[in-house]
Amino acid sequence: MKLQTKIHLYSSVLFIALIVAANVSIYLLFSRMSVDRELQQITAQTERAARAIEKAATEAEMAELLRAYVPLDGMIRVVKENKADNRLLVVSPDAGALAELTPEYNRQKKQDVVRLEGKSYGFASIPVIAADGDVVSVQATQSIEELTRLLRLLRYVMAAATLVVVAAVLVSGGVLGRLIMRPITAMTRTMREVARSGRFVRLKQDMRSKDELTEMGETFNEMIGLLENSFAKQEQFVSNASHELKTPLTIIESYASLLKRKGLSRPDLFGESVEAIRSEAVRMRTMTEQLLWLAKPKREWRLDWSEVNVAPFVEQSVNAFRTAYKRDIELEAKEGFAVRTDKGLLKQLLFILLDNARKYSEGVIVVRVDEESGACMIRVIDEGIGIAPEELSRVFERFYRIDQARTKGQEEEGGTGLGLSLAKEIAETLGAEVTLESEPGKGTTAAIKLPARLLSKF
Template structure:
């Protein structure tokens, strides 16, 4: 059974059960109120009969007295204290019913008593009232009266409630089907979209109502976000495969060429051996770095395990420049403006700083300066070099993957690189809530800045 059929069936049955329960409750309550009112009415009428009978008992013969006060469609009987009874007076229109009424069992009741009883197919109210007779004897005046009118009214009510229940079920069933269709429509759309994705290989989204905020809309939004994530992961995977096959081809070709050269002439010419080993080692190191950067770029920022903590960027910059200076034996100066505190990820911030320092090293010969400043609501780490610089039109392209200032994408003049560093730095900055800016002039140098905005900066620490 489909989900739509289940919703349709369950909701229809539930509505029918509720409707029947409500109508049944209305009928039961109305029936009890009606019977209670009839009993009170007959009791009041019995009280009037008792008063009249007692007042006229001495002047009117008993049989005439009973006939005078007998209720319509009922019976009047006087029961003595010893259990004997006078002949009852019946007033039913049907002779057979009069016979049944007169044969009803009776007994003396010491207290007032009322009952709702059935004789044949008709309902009656029976009331017994003790009375002190003029001669001092205590007797029961027992009144039995038909409540056929009330029963007819209850029968009409039953018919009306049954008809109303049947009529009300029709729109209930129709609305249940509409509800089932409406509730399952997003699921059907999702199923069709998944089938389309499976058959076409394209990532598609569910159309959503702009103003809807129910659970089904939330499910659709979650599905669309999942599609966004899958599409992003797929694009990153495709880009990784394309980049790796494109960029690793050159170092592998160089390694293969020098290995072939070693095989042919390495044993005979030591200078060829040294050149080949150095080139193979250099390309292997470059290929390892490029692979690590490609793998990191292939990950979603959510998978980078960002851990934000309170950092003194002055201390972090000084430690990083000291390590860089010792590793590359380059002059790197870092100023000391005092502690500047921010909230960021230390390892990712260091990685960005090393990427920018490495770029400055590759494209400049002179000393590199690292300048720190806290201005307004922002903190800046500026890496300044006096190298070859860039033209203004190149500044918008340097963050593209594999873009290098050298249009031939060759490694000359010591300015070697894969063209992935600034692209990786930009992704890291987005992940930790920072941004990277570049200022450059050709032949003058470049200034690269890591900017921590207000959203990640702590303006006051105790």
């Protein structure tokens, strides 16, 4: 059974049961109260008659008194105990079959509804001591057919109203089921379209509504966005890897073939070939690591936030880089403040900028740490080839390399075009910002800006 059918069925059955139960309860309560009120009126009239006949000395006087209390559509009588002729009746002209009603003596006060020839009557019996000392029962019987007809009409009206409400419930239950299922149906249709076409389609949301169904639709769109982003990263990874790895593989294959053909007879080619193969292998390793890192969703980056004393941290990182690459690096660090960040990612970000400065410059690299407008600034300054203004805005694109980088000799390490793209991703994850200032032939300044909200002084 479909969920829409279940919602329609269950909601309709529940509402119908509640409506029927409410109407039946209302009718029974109203009917009971109305009948009790009629019986109380008859009983009160009978009690007045009983008090009157207490003073009657003879049956003739008693009969005369009872005529004043005879109901218009009923009768009143006195029933005596242990007497052969124990009826004293005063019957209204239209009492009909009431005159033949068998008398029954009642020792206690009594009121009830009796049925006679298909009609309903209210009955009340009051015991009283007559003037002659006999205990008699004053009994009044009055038709309540008018009330019965009104209750019957009420039943018809409530039944008709119930049918109308049931019809409305059935229709509204169907509408409710469709309203509830609309976003779910749209979601199912969208998922089928995604599976069939391979395109990532989002739900069209009615932002005026803020209910759980809208929230579910927004969550679905977020999930589609994540899937689309992951698919795009995977597709871009495969495309970029196949394109960028082709060149170093071709170079490695070419030099390996050269070594195979002439390596034994041409010792001068051996060193050149081995160095070229090593250089391209290193570049392939670096590129593969960066591609794998960029292909990983940010939510899988495990961050370890902690307070980092900036000056000692940068000094330690610079010393490690200086030792590894034997480059002259000067450090100008201002003491006295810390940032809340991830040590591993911040060090990787700093190494990317230092590595770029190392690759594209020959002179001294300056690393400067200071505070500017409440933010921590880490600058890496080189006097290398620089970047043209028209290319400066594109250096953060993946696999984009400036011409000077592409024409570097094979004996040196060239760039992969992924370093600054990875640096931008890391900076965004840390809540920081990476900027470049450069002038061709004079050098480049790369800056890491850690905002004031991450900064603390000591």
